[in-house]
Amino acid sequence: MLGRFVRYWAGYGARAKQNDADRLRVRKSIQQIQKQTVTTSLFQTSKMVGDPDMELCIDESLLQGCKFKITVEGNIASGKTTLLNCFKDKSYAEVLFEPIDKWQKVGGDNLLGRMYENKERWGLTFQSYVLLTMMELHHKEQHLPISVLERSAFSGRYCFLENLYRSHVLDDLEHSCYTRWFDWLMTTNPPQLDLIVYLQTSPEVCLQRLKERQRGEETGITLDYLQSLHDRHEEWLSNPDNHGWHSNKPVLILDGDKDCRNEACLFEKMCNKIVHKLLYPACFSPRSCPHNSLMNQTPPAGSGFPYKAKRNLRL
Numbered sequence: 001m002l003g004r005f006v007r008y009w010a011g012y013g014a015r016a017k018q019n020d021a022d023r024l025r026v027r028k029s030i031q032q033i034q035k036q037t038v039t040t041s042l043f044q045t046s047k048m049v050g051d052p053d054m055e056l057c058i059d060e061s062l063l064q065g066c067k068f069k070i071t072v073e074g075n076i077a078s079g080k081t082t083l084l085n086c087f088k089d090k091s092y093a094e095v096l097f098e099p100i101d102k103w104q105k106v107g108g109d110n111l112l113g114r115m116y117e118n119k120e121r122w123g124l125t126f127q128s129y130v131l132l133t134m135m136e137l138h139h140k141e142q143h144l145p146i147s148v149l150e151r152s153a154f155s156g157r158y159c160f161l162e163n164l165y166r167s168h169v170l171d172d173l174e175h176s177c178y179t180r181w182f183d184w185l186m187t188t189n190p191p192q193l194d195l196i197v198y199l200q201t202s203p204e205v206c207l208q209r210l211k212e213r214q215r216g217e218e219t220g221i222t223l224d225y226l227q228s229l230h231d232r233h234e235e236w237l238s239n240p241d242n243h244g245w246h247s248n249k250p251v252l253i254l255d256g257d258k259d260c261r262n263e264a265c266l267f268e269k270m271c272n273k274i275v276h277k278l279l280y281p282a283c284f285s286p287r288s289c290p291h292n293s294l295m296n297q298t299p300p301a302g303s304g305f306p307y308k309a310k311r312n313l314r315l
């Protein structure tokens, strides 16, 4: 009995050490699992952890139940289609490309081609038809959390129509007829938008890309024409005083001069930035996000979603 007692106390120190080591090991593995879970959730859409642009910590679950509409604007050949193609791979986004094929086939004729051949004759007809097809897209039923539209009725009006008018291709009468149509549509059937993304690309870069893609109708486009369209985009989107033209919806300006051949995941990063910009400010607007009330409350102690995403805002 005494022997057992002595042996027990003799082994006590060693057992205590062993228990401490076990506890430490268990605690470490719990911490490891917690760290992995948090990292996976925070970087769900940003696969390249370590790259500052990718570490925008978008939590896709925040998009559940949301209905956001965005448009991508920018000069001819600024890179809009490439950006939209990037969204095409996302499970949360649906993409509406500009219906150029419709403009190239109207009752068996190529209206886009005619417009470039003779802007004075076909300019107004073309812009009216663009307005119709864009309004159709604006009011298409949305099924996924984010709908990405290439251009909008606004760029037809404030960039292309305005450019034709200021370069005296269209006269006052034609301008008035179009704007009456436009204003009436914007009052009776306004597009619902949550964000305008402006791909800001210099006219020189656009001309280079335009030459590379060789779209038949566009062979006569000059640097001057691209410069004047660029000026119209700048006047509208780079000047907050003119954001009333599109009911002051937020504008995100992205650098379209960057070349995806020189920068890995360029468009993936742009997508992340867009979703981020969309999610956070828009979460405070009453219209489109069911998490509004949550985001405005004081987070309960120890809570994660959706506050954790808010903490990691880096834009």
Ligand code: TTP
Pocket: 074, 075, 076, 077, 078, 079, 080, 081, 082, 098, 100, 112, 127, 130, 151, 155, 156, 157, 160, 161, 218
């Ligand atoms: P964009 O709408 O600029 O499309 P894109 O294919 O050039 O875009 P990106 O390369 O950035 O993907 O122009 C398509 C053609 O239609 C172009 O020749 C300009 C013309 N156009 C007008 O003339 N008036 C308009 O209102 C619009 C929307 C386009």
